[in-house]
Amino acid sequence: GAGVSQSPSNKVTEKGKDVELRCDPISGHTALYWYRQRLGQGLEFLIYFQGNSAPDKSGLPSDRFSAERTGESVSTLTIQRTQQEDSAVYLCASSLSSGQPQHFGDGTRLSIL
Amino acid sequence: QKEVEQDPGPLSVPEGAIVSLNCTYSNSAFQYFMWYRQYSRKGPELLMYTYSSGNKEDGRFTAQVDKSSKYISLFIRDSQPSDSATYLCAMSALSSASKIIFGSGTRLSIRP
Numbered sequence: 250g251a252g253v254s255q256s257p258s259n260k261v262t263e264k265g266k267d268v269e270l271r272c273d274p275i276s277g278h279t280a281l282y283w284y285r286q287r288l289g290q291g292l293e294f295l296i297y298f299q300g301n302s303a304p305d306k307s308g309l310p311s312d313r314f315s316a317e318r319t320g321e322s323v324s325t326l327t328i329q330r331t332q333q334e335d336s337a338v339y340l341c342a343s344s345l346s347s348g349q350p351q352h353f354g355d356g357t358r359l360s361i362l
Numbered sequence: 363q364k365e366v367e368q369d370p371g372p373l374s375v376p377e378g379a380i381v382s383l384n385c386t387y388s389n390s391a392f393q394y395f396m397w398y399r400q401y402s403r404k405g406p407e408l409l410m411y412t413y414s415s416g417n418k419e420d421g422r423f424t425a426q427v428d429k430s431s432k433y434i435s436l437f438i439r440d441s442q443p444s445d446s447a448t449y450l451c452a453m454s455a456l457s458s459a460s461k462i463i464f465g466s467g468t469r470l471s472i473r474p
Contacts, residue, residue, distance in 0.1 A: 253405070280460060282460070282462075289370070289466075290466055290467075291366075291368075291450060291464040291465055291466035291467055292406070292450070292452075292462075292464040294461060294462070294463075297460050297461065299460070304460075305460065305461060340405055340406070342405075347460040348394070348454070348460055350396065350408050350411045351408070351462065352408065353398075353405030353406045353407070354405050355403070355404050355405045356405055358403075
């Protein structure tokens with residue numbers, strides 16, 4: 250594919266609802282990353298996948314957050330029982346392998362009412 | 363203290379000026395250094411990627427790393443209005459190259 254694709258591009262939901270965010274990495278990229286970017290701030294690391302396994306989940310803020318990756322391709326980030334503090338842009342990146350330069354999608358803008 | 367510090371700006375310069383963007387860091391284990399450009403409502407785009415100390419040039423962009431001072435810079439020559447964006451520095455250690463630590467970004471505006 251051309252680049253990293255994320256969907257939806259925007260999501261507005263009510264507090265307490267669950268949301269699922271999707272990332273399609275660049276074809277052939279084995280490493281995949283999720284970040285959160287709050288307004289006017291830098292990127293906050295959430296989780297990293299090498300293939301389908303997640304060696305580093307250290308950035309997940311709480312047990313309401315989970316992520317999975319299947320087929321060494323698509324990944325989904327799920328936030329359960331959303332809170333207003335979860336409002337942010339969620340960015341996905343992929344790289345050829347761990348440690349290689351990361352290429353980003355345009356993110357999902359999540360707003361919790 | 364944050365691991366990576368970056369002046370948030372905003373920085374406004376006239377078209378054609380040389381721009382200097384900087385970051386300082388505290389972790390001496392950082393070996394990989396990157397600069398990303400982020401336009402409004404877009405994901406970060408990799409501009410420069412360097413390993414260890416030294417300079418790297420790509421067109422109008424030059425990245426400098428001074429590990430002894432824990433200081434990195436990005437210079438933009440002949441700045442254009444299209445360079446107006448937020449610039450993020452980023453870095454990672456050899457032992458955990460997958461975990462990139464980002465600065466908070468500097469907003470740059472080039473006045474025509």
